[in-house]
Amino acid sequence: MPELPEVETVRRGLAPVMEAARLVAVEQRRADLRFPFPTGFSERLTGKRVTGLGRRAKYLLFDLEDDTVLIAHLGMSGSFRIETPADGDGVPGDFHRARSRDPRHDHVVLELEREDGPARVVYNDPRRFGFMAIGERATLAAHPFFAGLGPEPNGNAFDAFHLAGRMAGRNAPLKAALLDQRIVAGLGNIYVCEALWRARLSPRRKAGSLVRRDGRPTPRLVDLTACVRLVIDEAIAAGGSTLRDHMRADGTLGYFQHSFAVYDRAGEPCRRAGCRDTVRRIVQAGRSTFYCPTCQR
Known part of the structure; x- marks a missing residue:
């Protein structure tokens, strides 16, 4: 399973492409991963601008302009692939086990509109142990995924x-x-x-x-x-x-x-x-x- 440093590296790799970009289309290709997708998943994200990318423990947090947060966990085999017309594609993150590029396992496709041109971010997960959810920024700390978590190992509260x-x-x-x-x-x-x-x-x-x-x-x-x-x-x-x-x-x-x-x-x-x-x-x-x-x- 990808660990904190790998997830942080993925966050840093996605940030230049996704921050300030608008989600012009969200394609959900199956009903569930590890858990079912939230009701209206694609509709709730489409048209929203990404205001920031964060991380809590091994969760990626995509902040949206309406103060909702897309929560993503990579599970055992999940990864995000960045595709742009100019630079081809790449998978941010260095994992101990190789990540899949097989399009049969592309489960979510995010079409982005950016100032410097379009881009796609694709979530690929052969084993489907990853998952996505949507939360509210104001109550995120109380979300079942995060309530009770200890401090970050590189944070000030950890000593x-x-x-x-x-x-x-x-x-x-x-x-x-x-x-x-x-x-x-x-x-x-x-x-x-x-x-x-x-x-x-x-x-x-x-x-x-x-x-x-x-x-x-x-x-x-x-x-x-x-x-x-x-x-x-x-x-x-x-x-x-x-x-x-x-x-x-x-x-x-x-x-x-x-x-x-x-x-x-x-x-x-x-x-x-x-x-x-x-x-x-x-x-x-x-x-x-x-x-x-x-x-x-």
Whole structure:
């Protein structure tokens, strides 16, 4: 599933094309994706101008001029394809698994009217785990998708004291706690594995073991918080470093996946200097976890 840095990269890639553009036509090619489309989906969007593109956790937010918001989630295999007469087409975002260009899986087509000419943005999703909804900007924080979400991992509200308050007394594995969207929003499997490796913490460790008896964070929890921020920021920067080329035919944007320390590297040497162990794979709550048993305690 695309994670926060990938979704942020998609947002940055779509923004130059979609912001200030008018949706002159919206083609909905099926009744549902993961969930049914809202009633009157195409009619409610057609004719509206896009005033801004945002993101909350792994959700893309398309603000419209009537204060409604198109909410989009990419699910497992979803992607947006940008098509312009001058530049051909491109898929903004660098994903660990390749995105589809098969037109049989083009489910939503947005026809745009812009000052510099027309464009199309196409939502493609072979597995149809993604979804779209429409909300109101004034009440968006209370929407079922967003109510109860924790702070963004690169936002001001995310720090070691926040984590300590949510992890105190918890016997759940550290990795499970970090994947809990009520604790921190948008963190996914890949970047939790990478942050734990950087912080030298075992994914099996009890989350509460990083909190002092008085409820304050231990130095290791402070370090983990910094590692989470750093991994997310580096991944976004890698995806965003070539955003000027977001319409390139091959759709390649970022290169962070080529520097994974542990994720998807089971059996390969640990990349920490001086470590002679290999990366292991275990399964936690049905998800693959990659870590170094020597470095991470």
